Structure formats: C-alpha cells, structure tokens
Amino acid sequence: xxxxxxxxxxxxxxxxxxxxxxxHTEQGVSELRKIRRLMLCTFLLAMFTATYFARDVLLxxxxxxxxxxxxxxxxxxxxxxxxxPGISAVLLMLAIGLGFAVAGYFLSGPIGQMAAxxxxxxxxxxxxxxxxxxxxxxxxEVGAQVTEMADAAGATEEKMEVVVDQSGPIPSAVxxxxxxxxxxxxxxxxxxxxxxxxxxxxxxxxxxxPKLHDKKRALTIVRDVEKQxxxxxxxxxxxxxxxxVAIGIALWILGLPMPHVWGTLAFLLNFxxxxxxxxxxxxVGAFALxxxxxxxxxxxxxxxxxxxxxxxxxxVTPMLxxxxxxxxxxxxxxxxxxxxxxxxxxGAVLAVPFLVVVKAVCDNVPSLRAxxxxxxxxxxxxxxGTDPDRGEKHATRAA
Numbered sequence: 001x002x003x004x005x006x007x008x009x010x011x012x013x014x015x016x017x018x019x020x021x022x023x024h025t026e027q028g029v030s031e032l033r034k035i036r037r038l039m040l041c042t043f044l045l046a047m048f049t050a051t052y053f054a055r056d057v058l059l060x061x062x063x064x065x066x067x068x069x070x071x072x073x074x075x076x077x078x079x080x081x082x083x084x085p086g087i088s089a090v091l092l093m094l095a096i097g098l099g100f101a102v103a104g105y106f107l108s109g110p111i112g113q114m115a116a117x118x119x120x121x122x123x124x125x126x127x128x129x130x131x132x133x134x135x136x137x138x139x140x141e142v143g144a145q146v147t148e149m150a151d152a153a154g155a156t157e158e159k160m161e162v163v164v165d166q167s168g169p170i171p172s173a174v175x176x177x178x179x180x181x182x183x184x185x186x187x188x189x190x191x192x193x194x195x196x197x198x199x200x201x202x203x204x205x206x207x208x209x210p211k212l213h214d215k216k217r218a219l220t221i222v223r224d225v226e227k228q229x230x231x232x233x234x235x236x237x238x239x240x241x242x243x244x245v246a247i248g249i250a251l252w253i254l255g256l257p258m259p260h261v262w263g264t265l266a267f268l269l270n271f272x273x274x275x276x277x278x279x280x281x282x283x284v285g286a287f288a289l290x291x292x293x294x295x296x297x298x299x300x301x302x303x304x305x306x307x308x309x310x311x312x313x314x315x316v317t318p319m320l321x322x323x324x325x326x327x328x329x330x331x332x333x334x335x336x337x338x339x340x341x342x343x344x345x346x347g348a349v350l351a352v353p354f355l356v357v358v359k360a361v362c363d364n365v366p367s368l369r370a371x372x373x374x375x376x377x378x379x380x381x382x383x384x385g386t387d388p389d390r391g392e393k394h395a396t397r398a399a
Contacts, residue, residue: 048342055343056183063187063346066353068194069229075195089195093188100184103264110261114287122286180346221364228360229353235321240270243312250304251284257291262305270309272348273336277309327355331375 051058071092078088194201202222209215248263256262262284269276285302292298335355339347355375362372 052342055346059183059343059346060186060190062350062354063183064190064194066229066233066350066357067187067191069226069357070233071191071195071230072226073230075198079198085198086196089192092195093192097188103268107261107264110258183346217364221361224364225357225360229356232321232356233353236271236317239312239317239320240267242316243267243270243308246308247280247305250308251301254288254301254304255292256284256288256301262287266305266309270312272345273313273332273352275336275340275348277306277313280309281306327352327359328375331355 071089074092075085075088079085202219205218205222206215209218244263244265244267246263247266248259251262252259262280265283266280269280272279281302284305285299288298288301289295292301332352332355336348336351339351339354341347343350359372359375362368362375
C-alpha cells in the first residue's frame with residue numbers, strides 16, 4: 001500500500017502543470033538572445049559599410065593609431081632619460097618624414113623614366129613573348145570553333161559568352177595611390193599630437209573602467225598591444241630591409257639595370273603580404289625581358305626575386321618574428337584579401353598590423369582567447385604572457 005501511495009503521489013507530481021510565468025520568462029530570454037544576435041549582425045554590417053565609404057577619413061586615423069602604438073615605447077624610453085614626450089614626438093616625426101622624402105626623391109627619377117617607357121616596355125615584352133602569345137591565340141581560336149560547333153548542333157538554347165573581368169585589386173590599387181601621400185601627411189600630424197600627449201589617453205581609458213579589476217585589465221591590454229605591434233613592425237622593417245639588400249645584390253650580379261631601385265621597391269612592396277611579392281616579380285620580369293637579349297636569361301631575374309621572397313616568407317620571418325607573433329597563414333590571407341577589397345593598397349599594408357592588434361587583444365581577454373589561439377600560427381593555445389593575474393601584476397607595477 002505504501003509503495004502504491006508513493007507511486008500515486010509521484011504521478012500526481014508529474015501531472016502538476018508548469019508555471020506559465022517560467023515558460024514566459026524562458027521564451028523572453030530566448031527572444032532577447034535572438035534580438036541581440038540580430039543587432040550585432042546589423043552593427044557589423046553597418047560598421048563595414050561605413051568603413052568602406054569613409055575610407056578617405058578613416059585611413060589617416062588608422063595609420064596614426066598604428067604609428068602611435070608602434071612609437072609609444074620609444075617615446076616612453078626617451079622620457080625615462082629626461083626628454084619630454086613633445087620633443088621626442090617631433091624628433092621621431094621629423095626622422096620619419098625625412099626618410100620618406102629621401103626615398104621619394106631617390107625613386108622619383110628612375111620610376112618616372114620607367115613610367116615614360118611603359119608603352120615601349122610593353123611592346124618589347126609582347127614582341128619577345130610572341131611565341132607564347134601565338135599559342136594562346138590558337139587556344140582561343142579552338143575555343144571559338146568549339147563554341148560555333150555547339151551552337152550549330154543546337155546543344156545550347158542560350159548563347160553563352162565568356163567575358164574577362166577587368167576589375168580587381170590592381171586597378172583599384174593604382175587609383176588609390178594618388179591619395180596615399182595626403183593621407184600619410186595627415187596621419188603623421190595626428191601621430192605627432194597623440195605622441196606628444198604622453199599617457200593622457202591611457203589614463204582616460206583606465207578612468208573609464210568602473211572596477212579596479214577592469215582598470216588593470218584595460219591597462220594590460222593597451223601595453224600588450226603596444227608591445228606586440230612595435231615588435232612586429234620593427235622586426236618586419238628590419239627583415240624587409242635585409243630582403244631589399246639581398247634582391248638588389250642578386251639583380252646586380254645578374255646585370256639588371258638599376259638594382260638599387262629594385263631593392264628599394266622590394267623593401268616597400270614586401271609590407272604587402274602575398275600581393276607585394278607578385279607585383280615585384282612581374283615588374284622585375286617585364287623589365288628584365290626588355291633589358292636582356294635572351295628570354296631564358298631574362299627569366300633568371302624574376303626567379304631570383306621570387307626565390308628570395310619565398311625564403312624570407314617561409315624561413316626568415318617565422319624565425320625572427322617569433323612564435324608569439326606568428327600568425328595563421330589562413331587568417332593572414334583572408335585578412336589581406338578583405339582589406340585589399342576594402343581599401344586597396346593601404347588596406348594591404350594595414351591588414352597584418354590590424355590582425356596583430358586583434359590577436360593581442362584576444363590574448364588578454366579570457367572570452368576571446370580561443371579566437372586568439374586560432375589566429376596564432378601554433379594551433380596550441382599559448383599561455384606565455386596571457387595569464388590574467390600575471391598581466392594584472394605587470395599592469396599594477398606599470399601604473
């Protein structure tokens with residue numbers, strides 16, 4: 001009887017209706033989550049749209065922020081030896097501006113000559129590659145004949161036409177080069193003001209955080225971003241300079257005219273991952289076809305250029321940059337492609353530094369640490385320098 005009474009009581013409990021208030025609350029929470037996801041997607045879409053159409057305004061600001069993050073450790077180091085931030089900022093901007101002016105003056109003459117000879121170079125390249133062009137023409141003729149036969153046989157009811165898309169990153173890159181100079185000048189002026197302000201914005205970021213834990217984490221993120229981006233850009237600049245010297249020497253040994261110009265262009269182009277090596281190889285190949293008598297010997301110049309860039313990208317940079325700054329090749333490729341589509345040539349230059357900043361932020365935010373591990377070159381999560389307690393202690397000492 002007792003067991004029967006207990007089973008009856010349990011059945012009665014199971015038959016007890018759920019509280020409608022709980023059901024309504026759960027449904028409301030679910031709807032709020034859907035609304036939050038929808039608002040997030042809408043915000044991201046609006047942000048990308050604004051970034052695309054406002055690139056002329058945002059480009060100097062983004063450049064200035066990256067330059068400030070890169071040069072802030074140098075300004076802080078000069079401040080320790082008694083040089084005020086305003087004076088050190090002026091000296092750094094003068095040095096960078098002088099470097100750009102010297103490089104522009106150094107390259108303006110040879111590049112102007114090559115630009116004036118562009119039609120002649122194109123004609124000579126087409127003449128020397130006439131055999132290859134004839135083969136391509138014969139392939140096109142065969143394709144046209146196949147299409148005509150298919151139309152005659154009634155294989156297709158609709159006429160299919162193959163159109164070569166002339167759009168792409170290169171034409172947009174050429175169009176964006178004209179505004180790079182003015183954007184760079186505006187970015188340097190803004191960088192001067194940001195560097196001269198010292199730690200003013202650091203203090204404002206810390207004061208904006210409500211809790212002490214959040215203040216420490218915010219300061220840790222800012223300092224880690226500065227350290228990572230300055231290390232990365234410093235290492236990449238040194239590596240690109242070495243690559244430019246190596247390419248200049250290799251082309252000088254092959255006898256290509258103006259090897260110093262090509263070495264300097266290699267230094268500049270290598271700041272654009274993937275596309276820089278392709279542009280440099282094609283340009284050197286076209287100029288070598290004009291400069292040398294035989295096609296096989298002329299192909300040695302672009303082969304040397306491509307080989308040296310491949311060695312730099314696959315061995316030198318991973319070894320010198322370090323595992324902590326190493327990035328996933330897939331994420332780098334996707335980021336570069338996206339920023340080239342978004343901003344053209346400046347986007348290609350800013351893509352990887354932007355990715356380094358994102359990775360540095362993800363490494364210091366626990367909820368984003370898994371995404372930071374995906375961006376890293378090592379699939380295993382890196383724990384060095386990502387311990388929140390350790391970072392907070394470092395931030396406390398820095399504060």
